[in-house]
Amino acid sequence: MTRILFALILFFVFVFTVAIQPADADEAEWTGNVNFTLGVKALEDEWEPAEDHGAFGIGVDFRQKEWPVNIAFAFIASKGDDTFLDSEWEVTTYELRGGVRKIWEPTDIMRPFLGGGLAIINADAELDSPRGKVSDDDSSIGIWLNGGIYWTLGDAFNLGIELAYSHAKVTVFGEDANAGGGHAGILLGYHW
Numbered sequence: 001m002t003r004i005l006f007a008l009i010l011f012f013v014f015v016f017t018v019a020i021q022p023a024d025a026d027e028a029e030w031t032g033n034v035n036f037t038l039g040v041k042a043l044e045d046e047w048e049p050a051e052d053h054g055a056f057g058i059g060v061d062f063r064q065k066e067w068p069v070n071i072a073f074a075f076i077a078s079k080g081d082d083t084f085l086d087s088e089w090e091v092t093t094y095e096l097r098g099g100v101r102k103i104w105e106p107t108d109i110m111r112p113f114l115g116g117g118l119a120i121i122n123a124d125a126e127l128d129s130p131r132g133k134v135s136d137d138d139s140s141i142g143i144w145l146n147g148g149i150y151w152t153l154g155d156a157f158n159l160g161i162e163l164a165y166s167h168a169k170v171t172v173f174g175e176d177a178n179a180g181g182g183h184a185g186i187l188l189g190y191h192w
Helices: 002-019
Strands: 029-043 052-064 070-084 087-103 110-129 132-152 157-167 169-170 175-178 181-192
Touching: 029 070, 029 157, 052 087, 052 181, 070 110, 087 132, 110 157, 110 169, 132 181
Parallel strands: none
Antiparallel strands: 029 052, 029 181, 052 070, 070 087, 087 110, 110 132, 132 157, 132 169, 157 181, 169 175
8 A cells, every 4th residue: 555655646746747837938828726635534334433534635736727627636545443342443545536627716816616537546444353453455446526615815825625525336344335425624725
């Protein structure tokens, strides 16, 4: 999993580097955002007792100004743990999202948005009981949808909120479960 995480980080560095490079000498033709998300993720009850997660992520979206939608990528990680009947459960999920985002600009600073696309979602579950420690993980392709609003303050600083939903079926410990779920978070980032 460490190699996958490292590869994802390199991927986002590459995407961000490409996104901020103009196609020609006129930088004003490109616009986009890099936003960090800090929030929560709620998995379905089948992940109980570790269904409530803290989550963080980074997202990049960009477009040429004449395009109707932005190209969007994001990486979201979440983790939840709890104890049940002398057993400690820990569930971690990773989501690599790609798709499009429509951003409206009704004022100079206010930007509501809707987005969606495909996601590769991984779930890693670990059970530590008096009989020993066992773990299992699985990945699957699914979907994601999000919406929210952010305000761009001082021409470059983004501050906002986001709600999202993702869905991908994985098999962990022989049981099928949705590794996605509902997401809510605060956005902090940079607009160019």
